[in-house]
Amino acid sequence: MQRRSLLAAAWALTAAGLVIACVVLFVRGAPLQTNLLALLPPTERNATAEAAVAALYDTAGNRALFLIGHADRSSAREAARRFAGALRDSKAFASIQAEIPPVDARWLSGPYLDFRFGLLAETDRRALAGGKSSPEAWLTRALNNPFRLGAAGDVALDPFGLLDNFLASLPYHSWQLELDDGLLVVRGDGRGGATHVLVTATLPGSAYDSQVQNATIAAVTAAEQSLQLPAPAAEVLRSGAVFFAGAARSAAEREVDMIGLGSLAGIVLLMLAVFRSLHPLLLGLLTVGIGLAAATTTTLLVHRELHLLTLVFGASLIGEAIDYSIQYFGAHVQAGRAWDPWRGLLTVRPGLTLALATSLTGYAALLLVPFPAVNQIALFALTGLAAAYLSVVLLLPFLLRRPYTHDISAITVPAGRFTAWWRNRVSRAAAIGLALAVLVICVPGWLRLQAGDDVRTMADRSAPLLEKESRIRALTGFGVVNQFFLVEGDTPEAVLRGEEALGAKLRELAVTGEISHTHAVSSFVPSAARQMENRNLLYRALLADRARLQQAFDRLGFRKGTAEAMERAYRESEGRMLTPETWLAAAPAAPFRHLWLGRTERGYASVVVPYGFSRLAPLVDAATAVSGVTLVDKAGNVSRLFREYRTGFSIGLAVAALVVLAVLSRRYGWRGGGAVILPSLLGMTVALGVAGHAGVPVTLFSVMALMLVLGVGVNYSIFLVEGGGREGTTLVAVLLSAATTLLSFGLLAFSGTPALARFGATLLAGIGAAVLLAPLALAFAPQRRAAQTQ
Amino acid sequence: MGRLIAAAALLASAAAPANAQPAALDQIRARLDAHAVVRAEFVQTRTLAALERPLVARGRLLVSRADGVVWQVEQPYRAAYVLQQDSVTEIAADGMRTRRDARDAPAIARVGRILGALVSANATALDNDFHVDAGVTGERWHIVLQPRQSQVAQRLKVIRVNGGDFVESVRIDEASGDTTQLQFRSQRGAASLSEDERRLFVGD
Numbered sequence: 002m003q004r005r006s007l008l009a010a011a012w013a014l015t016a017a018g019l020v021i022a023c024v025v026l027f028v029r030g031a032p033l034q035t036n037l038l039a040l041l042p043p044t045e046r047n048a049t050a051e052a053a054v055a056a057l058y059d060t061a062g063n064r065a066l067f068l069i070g071h072a073d074r075s076s077a078r079e080a081a082r083r084f085a086g087a088l089r090d091s092k093a094f095a096s097i098q099a100e101i102p103p104v105d106a107r108w109l110s111g112p113y114l115d116f117r118f119g120l121l122a123e124t125d126r127r128a129l130a131g132g133k134s135s136p137e138a139w140l141t142r143a144l145n146n147p148f149r150l151g152a153a154g155d156v157a158l159d160p161f162g163l164l165d166n167f168l169a170s171l172p173y174h175s176w177q178l179e180l181d182d183g184l185l186v187v188r189g190d191g192r193g194g195a196t197h198v199l200v201t202a203t204l205p206g207s208a209y210d211s212q213v214q215n216a217t218i219a220a221v222t223a224a225e226q227s228l229q230l231p232a233p234a235a236e237v238l239r240s241g242a243v244f245f246a247g248a249a250r251s252a253a254e255r256e257v258d259m260i261g262l263g264s265l266a267g268i269v270l271l272m273l274a275v276f277r278s279l280h281p282l283l284l285g286l287l288t289v290g291i292g293l294a295a296a297t298t299t300t301l302l303v304h305r306e307l308h309l310l311t312l313v314f315g316a317s318l319i320g321e322a323i324d325y326s327i328q329y330f331g332a333h334v335q336a337g338r339a340w341d342p343w344r345g346l347l348t349v350r351p352g353l354t355l356a357l358a359t360s361l362t363g364y365a366a367l368l369l370v371p372f373p374a375v376n377q378i379a380l381f382a383l384t385g386l387a388a389a390y391l392s393v394v395l396l397l398p399f400l401l402r403r404p405y406t407h408d409i410s411a412i413t414v415p416a417g418r419f420t421a422w423w424r425n426r427v428s429r430a431a432a433i434g435l436a437l438a439v440l441v442i443c444v445p446g447w448l449r450l451q452a453g454d455d456v457r458t459m460a461d462r463s464a465p466l467l468e469k470e471s472r473i474r475a476l477t478g479f480g481v482v483n484q485f486f487l488v489e490g491d492t493p494e495a496v497l498r499g500e501e502a503l504g505a506k507l508r509e510l511a512v513t514g515e516i517s518h519t520h521a522v523s524s525f526v527p528s529a530a531r532q533m534e535n536r537n538l539l540y541r542a543l544l545a546d547r548a549r550l551q552q553a554f555d556r557l558g559f560r561k562g563t564a565e566a567m568e569r570a571y572r573e574s575e576g577r578m579l580t581p582e583t584w585l586a587a588a589p590a591a592p593f594r595h596l597w598l599g600r601t602e603r604g605y606a607s608v609v610v611p612y613g614f615s616r617l618a619p620l621v622d623a624a625t626a627v628s629g630v631t632l633v634d635k636a637g638n639v640s641r642l643f644r645e646y647r648t649g650f651s652i653g654l655a656v657a658a659l660v661v662l663a664v665l666s667r668r669y670g671w672r673g674g675g676a677v678i679l680p681s682l683l684g685m686t687v688a689l690g691v692a693g694h695a696g697v698p699v700t701l702f703s704v705m706a707l708m709l710v711l712g713v714g715v716n717y718s719i720f721l722v723e724g725g726g727r728e729g730t731t732l733v734a735v736l737l738s739a740a741t742t743l744l745s746f747g748l749l750a751f752s753g754t755p756a757l758a759r760f761g762a763t764l765l766a767g768i769g770a771a772v773l774l775a776p777l778a779l780a781f782a783p784q785r786r787a788a789q790t791q
Numbered sequence: 792m793g794r795l796i797a798a799a800a801l802l803a804s805a806a807a808p809a810n811a812q813p814a815a816l817d818q819i820r821a822r823l824d825a826h827a828v829v830r831a832e833f834v835q836t837r838t839l840a841a842l843e844r845p846l847v848a849r850g851r852l853l854v855s856r857a858d859g860v861v862w863q864v865e866q867p868y869r870a871a872y873v874l875q876q877d878s879v880t881e882i883a884a885d886g887m888r889t890r891r892d893a894r895d896a897p898a899i900a901r902v903g904r905i906l907g908a909l910v911s912a913n914a915t916a917l918d919n920d921f922h923v924d925a926g927v928t929g930e931r932w933h934i935v936l937q938p939r940q941s942q943v944a945q946r947l948k949v950i951r952v953n954g955g956d957f958v959e960s961v962r963i964d965e966a967s968g969d970t971t972q973l974q975f976r977s978q979r980g981a982a983s984l985s986e987d988e989r990r991l992f993v994g995d
Contacts, residue, residue, distance in 0.1 A: 124889070141868045145835070145848045155967075156841040182940060558844040 005343075005398075012395045016291040016388070023294040032306040033211055033250075049601045050487050050633045053608055057485070057595060063204050065094070065217065065241035068187065068197040071234060078184055080228050080235040081198035087227045091220035094202040100183050110168060112587035116579035117159065118539055118571050119532030122170040123508075125163055126535065129542040136161075136543045137553035144557065157563050160554075161543060172520050172593075195236070208243035211250060218247045252753045253309040260752075264319050264745035271740055275733060276330060277407045284400055285326040288392040292322040296385030304377050311377045318382055320745030321360070321713060322389035324738040325353050328720055329393055331734030333405050334413070340405060342398035350394060352723035355668065356716040357390045359661050363712030366657050367705065372646070375705065410729075416736075417729030420721070423776040424728075432780035439683050439774070443690030450693040452647065452700075484617065486609040486624055487631045489601070493581050496605045497528035499629045503609060506623040516620070517613025522596050526584045536571075544568060643701045650704040657708060658682065661715055669722070676781030677722055681714030684771030691766040702756045706763035713742060714771030718778035739772035815925040819932045822956060826980030828988075829854045829957060836972040852975065855984055858992045873991055882991070921950070930955050956980075 069084050071077035085099035113120055121129070128134060143162030159165060185199040206213045221239065228235050265286075272282040296315060301307055332345040364386070367379035486503060490496040500523035510516045527535065544550055547568070554564040581597055584590050598606040611620060617634065624632035658678065665674035685707045692699060717735050724731025746768065749761025830853055837846040853861040859875040869884040880890040920943070921936035936950040948964040957978035963971040984992075 138868065142870065144837070144839075144846055145864060145868065147862050147872055156839055160841075558842040558846065560841060560843055563841065 005395075009395045009399055012391055016295070016392065016396075019298050019388070020291065020294040022298045026298065026301050032301075033312070034209065034306045034308045049489060049598070049603060049606050050631055052601065053485075053487050053598055053606065054633060054635050056598060057608065063208065065202040065204065065221075065239065065243055067200040067202070067221075068236075068238040069200060069228075070195040070197040070236040070238065071232060072195045074196045076232055076235065077186070077196040077198050078182075080232040081184060081200055083231060084224050084228055084237065085200045087224035088200070088202060088220055091216075091223060093205070093216040093220035095205040096203045097200065098202070099198070099200045110164065112584060112589060113164060113168065113579065114158070115574065116532070116577060117164040117167075118574050119535045119578065120167045120527065121163060121535045121538065122166040124170075125166050126538060129538045132542050134542075135553065136546075136550050137556055139543060140553050140557050157559070157566065160559070160563070160567065163539070170524075172518060172524055197236075197238070204241075204243055208241065209246050214243055214247035214250060217243055249754075250309060253312070256752050256754075256757075257309075257312050260745060260748040261319070263748045264741065267744040268319065268323055268741045271737055271744075272327075275409065275412065275737055276334070277409065278405075280401070280403075281326070281330040281333070284397060285323050285330070287400075288326045288389045288397070289319050289322045291392045292385040292389030293319070295388035296381045299384040300377055300381045303380060304373070308374055308377055311374070311381050315378075315381050315385070318385050318745070320742040321382075322385055323741055324356070324716060325390050325393040326397065327734050327738050327741075328353055328731075329397055329401070331724070331730040333401060334407075334409060334733075335730040336404065338404045338406075340403075342401055345401075346394065346398050349723070351668075352720050353390060353393065355664070355719050355723075357386060358664055359715045359719070360386055360712040362660055362664065363657060363708050366653055366708060369653075409733075413729030413733055415729075416732040420724075420728035420732045420776065420779065423779045427776075427780045429780055432777050435774075436679065436683060436777060439770075440686060443686045443693075446690030446693030447686075448693065449696070450689060451696075451698050452644070484611070484620070484632065484634045484637070486611070486620075487606060487633050488609055489604060489606045489629045489631075491604045493605050494529050495629070496607050497523045497526065497581070498530060499627060500607060500609055501528055501531055502627045503623060503630050506626055507609075507611065510614075510619050510623065515614055515616065516611045519609055519611050520593060520596060521609040522581060522584070522593070522607050525590065525593065526579050526581050529578045529580075532578050536575075540571070544571060647699070647701045647704055650701060650708070654704060654708055654711070658711055661711060665715070665719075672781065673722075676778045677718040678711075678715055679781075680718050680771045680774040680777050681711050683774050683777070684710045684714045684767040684769075687770035688763045688767030692763065697759060697762065700756065700759055702760040703763045706760045707767060709746075709764055710767030710771060713768055714775075717772050717775040721775055722778055735772070735775065739768065742768055743772075815927050815932070816923065816934075818927050819925060819934065819954075822932075823954075823958070824856075825956075826982070827856050828981040828984055829978060830981065831957065831975045831978040834974045834976070836974070838970045838972075840968055853984075853988055853991070855988075855992070858984065858989075861988070861991050871991065875992065 067084065069077060069081040071080055081099055085097050088094055089097045139161045143160065143165075144156070146162060187197040187199070188194065202217075204213055204217060208214070221244075225237050228237065268285070269282060272285060273279075276282070293315065296318070297307065300311060328349045329345065332349050333340060336345055361383060364379045364382045367375050368383070488496050488499040488503060490499050500521050504519070504521060504523060507516060507519050511518065523531075544567075547564075550568075551564050581599075585594055585597060596608050596610070598608060614620060617632075617637070621632050624630045662671075662674050662678050665677050668674075669677060688703075688707060688710060689699070692703065697703075717739060720731060720735050720738070724734075743765060746761050746764040750758055750765050752758045752761060830851065833850055833852050835848045835850075837848075839846065847866075848864055849866045850862070850864040853863070859873060861871055861873050863871040871882040873880040873882065878890055878892050880888055882888050920940075921938055924935040924937075926933055932954055934952040936952070938944045938947050944966070946966050948966050950964075951960075951962045952958060953960045957975065957980075959975055959978075961971075961973040
């Protein structure tokens, strides 16, 4: 007795501490993680690649982009200024940019002018190398070319138009924005389309910080509303990780509320309906509360943050955590006036312990998976269930002393008869027949099963936001980059040479139409070797023959001394090279700065982004052909990882089933253990069959759900088999447990996140079938246990 | 001329028509719209500070309202430039075609757009980039264009277009003092392109 009280007091104190800690953590603002990427394990073999992915997502993530559109140019401009003003007044953003400070007309050519003899467009390189044209022909064509940009300003600085051609070849085409009276605008389609004005904003913190999300989204909504009166026809397009994360978070919060409150309400109603007393209900909720508090606190302490997915999953764990107390209440009901809390505990404890052991086995297997998300969920479930179990075993006997006085024989007697009928009348042959029938029905579904590992179909992406983002991409050329080349080298020069070697391969792909174009630093800054080569080409083709050069300049009427000045400039620029550092510091580099990763752990690195491709294979070939180049495909790698884990999990599931069988066999013998696990195996069969019939792909999450079907489903068979001598209340308790579990996991099936919804649906089908077929275990049930208690 | 327009175009931008002088522009437009296809000869005289004497080029111009513009230089070198809605193609003397997508060369495409608008006096398109001042005196008309953008105005002062039944002359004054004069002659209107001309646009 002493020991019991001591243990109970110790646990009560621990539980109180956990609840207080949980409340404190939440009051202080628990770090709630909404970034789906944070859930994924590092996918790149190469740390630089992983950093490149992170850097690219960061540049995209810390920025919000708006396009304010209107059919009328001045209305669009006015609306954009008003919108930017409203955002600025809200102070929700770190900075807002709409107006572009006046720039010098030569801003584009500025950074290149000093290095012009080493910069050549690809077509000019080929023409100069071919050496067919004379200096005079070059000059004549360049001066009369109707498309001459005149970017250098003075004809004498670029008489051959080479700098002009180089500038025209720069990949500014992703930049469909034009400077219009101090604002950046996108012209619709040139035929009366709307004018869109660009407004960009920088976030004050991470896009995944809920405070940042709340403040910025509220500010944007208010700014949109401020346009409604003055410019009702104005259209506001937006893009930015903060909006997706915000939408995902509010959706997940809605789901936590819906699933949590829904399963809570369901449990309350079911418990009240069955037990007709508040007492079991309150005690049940107490054990669940302690379980959730323990789970939340432990997870927060270990992982330092709680992911939204964990919270959503945790809300559905309520249904499982309450099972232990329900079994105890079943014994309470059965005992009636002869209730002794400790003897009652003795009758259910073996079943509860076995059930906990099998559940923990299932969740512990998930701890081994190198997915942060899955680890968190597993840890959450392990601690939650263990705490709920301890609360039942240690605390409830002290709290449930009064005997049960209500008469619920109206439900328990028919249930008892049903169980007795299964136990005594259903022959083993009939049971085997039923099991086989279930298998046969499921086979066609199995045959139609398809695996799905594409990570993009698993995450919830708000459809209206996606549509706005794709319109922004179409209008501006700004978009999310999922695949890119990582180019590495010991020096910046080596990186640029690697880019050039890759560029040659990619140009071949562009000719065959495999890709449309690329963004690369080497387009702006050729390697020093290439710049030297260009200088030599230019010199040999145009400057070397001084007499011919002089004659050409004279024939075209250039002022005296122009040719000499050019030669002098050429000689003076000897050894002067445009470097990435110089280029990065120049204003026109702004839209492309993210391409240069600079110094890394292993040297230097840059990113080359291909556009307009539909097949990855040629890109992979191009990457393997050049040393130091890796094709990084984050979404693809994550999907590949999902496939590997799905396969691994499937094997793990089989192993877990064997382990559970072994645990069960210690108590029931091999045949009895097989009978107890059979309903769960059939439940998994049915879940897969249903998925096949419904055309739902099997994902990593479905396999995880099957693990739970195994863990939870076995509980019901254990409870039924262990409930010998009190068949009625046991079946009622099992049905009640199953109803609450189905309710909470079933609600998960309505989650907006496809991954969670499939998880819930698989559980719903699997656990539903497992509980319906649980009596099968009785047909083979070891009679030993039943005889003992009777 | 292209250089000047290009200077303008480089930083030029979109705008909805402001319709400064709708009556005059509409009249001019109505007269120029009389022909689906216009053929003309041009003489381009550029006076550049860097050159001691003017630079003269001659050639032919073909404007098709439906297909685009062909700027065919015959002297002092031979080349043709085909401007279309979505591309700019250069045809060298040996017939080699170099096509550039408007997406890949937006600055050049914009030059093409303005060039096309100029030679067909498409006032609406011009209005996107310039303050347009137009006047009609009897059979004659003129348009004066001043860049809307301060960045463009740093380089381009004014463009003047004169004409009657057709565009007859264009004069471009740069801020640096360089000028380009375009004189059009032997303009003829037609209802459709000839086979040879069509091939210039389609390219085979």
